[in-house]
Amino acid sequence: MITSVRLVNFKNFADETLRVGPFTVIVGANASGKSNIRDAFRFLHGVGRGYTLAESIGGKYGVGGQIEWAGIRGTMDEIIRFNQPSVLCQVEVEDFTYTIRFGRDEDRAGAFQVTEERLKHIANRIYSTQTERGDLYSLRPGDGELLLHWDKVISPSEVNNYVKVRADQPGLSQFQRKERAPDKHRPCTERVTQALGNMRFLDLDPQRMREPAFPGQTVLGDRGEHLPTVLQAICEDSQRKETLVAWISELTPMDVRDFEFPTDPSGRVHLAFLEANGRKVSAYAASDGTLRLLAMLALLLGPDPNGLYFFEEIDNGIHPARQWLLLELIQKQTAKQGFQVITTTHSPDLLTMVNDETFKNTSVVCRLEDADDAIIRPVAELPRAGELRKSQGLGNLLSGGWMETALAFTEGYDEGEAQAVGRTGRASH
Numbered sequence: 499m500i501t502s503v504r505l506v507n508f509k510n511f512a513d514e515t516l517r518v519g520p521f522t523v524i525v526g527a528n529a530s531g532k533s534n535i536r537d538a539f540r541f542l543h544g545v546g547r548g549y550t551l552a553e554s555i556g557g558k559y560g561v562g563g564q565i566e567w568a569g570i571r572g573t574m575d576e577i578i579r580f581n582q583p584s585v586l587c588q589v590e591v592e593d594f595t596y597t598i599r600f601g602r603d604e605d606r607a608g609a610f611q612v613t614e615e616r617l618k619h620i621a622n623r624i625y626s627t628q629t630e631r632g633d634l635y636s637l638r639p640g641d642g643e644l645l646l647h648w649d650k651v652i653s654p655s656e657v658n659n660y661v662k663v664r665a666d667q668p669g670l671s672q673f674q675r676k677e678r679a680p681d682k683h684r685p686c687t688e689r690v691t692q693a694l695g696n697m698r699f700l701d702l703d704p705q706r707m708r709e710p711a712f713p714g715q716t717v718l719g720d721r722g723e724h725l726p727t728v729l730q731a732i733c734e735d736s737q738r739k740e741t742l743v744a745w746i747s748e749l750t751p752m753d754v755r756d757f758e759f760p761t762d763p764s765g766r767v768h769l770a771f772l773e774a775n776g777r778k779v780s781a782y783a784a785s786d787g788t789l790r791l792l793a794m795l796a797l798l799l800g801p802d803p804n805g806l807y808f809f810e811e812i813d814n815g816i817h818p819a820r821q822w823l824l825l826e827l828i829q830k831q832t833a834k835q836g837f838q839v840i841t842t843t844h845s846p847d848l849l850t851m852v853n854d855e856t857f858k859n860t861s862v863v864c865r866l867e868d869a870d871d872a873i874i875r876p877v878a879e880l881p882r883a884g885e886l887r888k889s890q891g892l893g894n895l896l897s898g899g900w901m902e903t904a905l906a907f908t909e910g911y912d913e914g915e916a917q918a919v920g921r922t923g924r925a926s927h
Contacts, residue, residue, distance in 0.1 A: 499592060499838060500693060500806060503542070506586035506599075507579035509534040509572065510865065514874040519859030520832035522840040523852060525896055526863035531872035532810075532842040535863070537570040539697060539808055539840070542589055546694025548671035550664075551600055551610040574608065580870065584613055591693045593620050594686065598668055611665045617690065624686050625669070696805035702793050704786040704815075710766035718800075722793045726769040726781070729796055730759045738799060745795055749816075749823050750788045752779065787815035791824065798831045809841040818847035825851050846893030857887065862901040873909065880904040 500518050505511040510531050516524075526532050544554025544567065555577060557569035570577070578585050584601030599614035616626035663669040673687045700720055707722035715724040716731040733739040739757075747754045756772040769781040781789065797807060813821055825848065828839050843849065852860060858878050865872040877883055877892070881904055886895055895901055 499836070501590045501592070503535075503538060503590075504586075504588040505535075505538050506588075507582040508538055508585045508587060509577065509579060510870065510872045511874070512579065512871045514872070516861055516874050517859060517876055518838065518840065519855065520838055521828050521852075521856045521859065522838070523849065523856060523860040524840065524842045524863060525844070525849065525860065525877070525901065526842075527865070527902070530863045530865040531874075532863050533571070534872070535874075536699065536808055536810065536842075537572075538587060539806075540570050540699060542587060542694050543697045543699075545598065545668045545671060546691050546696070548667075548691075548695075550667040551612065552666065555610060574602065574610070578602070586614070589694070591690050594618065594624075594690050596670065596690050596694075598670075603665075609666060612668060615669050617670065617686065619686055693805055697808065698797075698804045698806070699808045700793075700797070701810065702790050704789045707789040707793055708769075708781045708784075710762060710768045712766055718793060718796055722789070725789070725793055725796065726759055726767045728800070729757060729769060729792070730767060732796060732800060733757055733759075735801070738801070742795055742799055745799070745823075745827060746788075746792060749791045749795075749820050750785075752788065785815075787817065790815050794824070795827070798827060798835075803831075803835055803837045806838040806840065809839070811843060812839075812841035813843055813845040813848045818845070821845065821848045822851040825853075825856075829853055829856060846891075846897040848893075849896050850891045850893035852892065857884075857892070860892075862905060864902050864905050873905065875905050875908070877901060880908065 499520075502515055502517050504513070504515040506513045511534065516522075516535060524532050524535060541554050544558075547554075547567070549558055549567065553567065555570055555574075557565060558567040560566045578601065584599050586597065586599040588595065588597040590596075595618045597614070597616050598612065600610050600612050602608045603611040612627075614627045617624040663672045670687060670691060698720065700722075703721040706719065707725040709723070711724040711727040713727060715727045718724055718728045729742070732742055743754055743756065746752070752771060753774040754771050755774045758770040758772055758778065759767050760770060761767055771779040771781075771784065773779065784792075794812075797803065812824070816824060831837070832839055849860070858876070860877045861874050862877050862880075863872055863874050880901065883895075883904070886900070
């Protein structure tokens with residue numbers, strides 16, 4: 499489980515840390531930096547997938563020019579905070595801390611290059627950057643032990659202390675391809691790599707979810723593709739089907755009793771709802787909100803969940819009266835299944851309904867325009883946050899701008915400046 503992510507000079511974050519729990523909620527005004535947090539997670543996901551820096555940031559293309567991975571938003575100069583030489587990302591995965599710093603190498607057409615990297619387990623160093631040499635850089639394992647086998651050594655005297663890796667790709671992913679890694683070290687790199695690589699970033703599109711799918715497509719796409727066959731696979735397990743039907747009936751006004759999966763002449767599978775009165779409703783006639791809920795149910799109730807799901811505006815299209823059920827499902831499944839969910843939201847209703855555990859893992863992002871920076875703070879640590887949550891409701895604190903006002907006070911703004919932040923989510927001098 500990922501417990502925190504620290505960002506230094508990444509986009510509009512000078513040095514900020516997001517605390518991550520089983521269910522993490524991020525709030526803040528438009529353009530405050532919430533989507534930049536998503537970009538940071540996508541960068542770390544690229545590291546876990548074994549991509550080069552150029553691929554993680556700019557996109558990866560496969561055979562025939564087909565895109566396999568979309569790059570993160572922004573130009574190369576916008577990835578690194580203005581006038582800074584490098585970016586540092588640090589992620590805590592259980593007892594492990596992984597740190598990577600990269601910057602642009604003007605001698606190589608401005609390409610991104612790793613300048614620092616290290617992995618620690620509690621207080622013990624697994625490996626760390628030692629030197630830089632041309633297109634390669636050197637990593638030294640902890641305690642003088644050989645971490646992994648190498649293909650080239652720096653010098654005969656250093657044969658037992660270093661492994662040489664490419665500078666345009668994180669060493670963490672390169673280590674996974676070394677063939678004779680000692681068994682006692684491999685679990686360390688594998689655990690962190692798996693945590694970073696096992697993320698999903700959902701941008702659900704109801705139109706994609708209405709489309710039929712070919713049999714055997716049992717993994718939901720990031721836009722909701724293959725929903726009919728994913729649900730069909732879930733319904734093959736009677737217990738999962740019963741749970742799915744119960745939740746969709748609770749979350750929508752539809753009196754769903756079953757699902758049907760008719761096929762067309764091409765063999766593709768369609769989705770239809772069967773209501774208690776015998777009426778059939780096709781996916782083409784279902785509301786956008788219903789389909790979004792169904793896709794989330796398919797992810798959360800499926801047999802092989804990913805480690806982390808990142809949603810933007812998870813409440814989009816869902817009636818406020820039913821958002822508490824969605825929250826209940828997420829909070830229950832993250833506790834039961836052990837995966838994590840991160841979402842941004844502008845919904846006061848959703849925020850009012852979070853439980854105590856999720857409240858501890860709710861953060862506000864606020865852009866301080868005078869410094870062109872954004873800051874991240876846990877809402878629970880703002881002055882009187884717990885008390886005001888009970889008396890006024892967290893949603894009212896969000897809609898009234900209290901969070902930004904309280905945050906500005908903690909950052910040393912005077913009363914007038916803090917109130918301006920509360921109204922706009924940004925400070926301007």
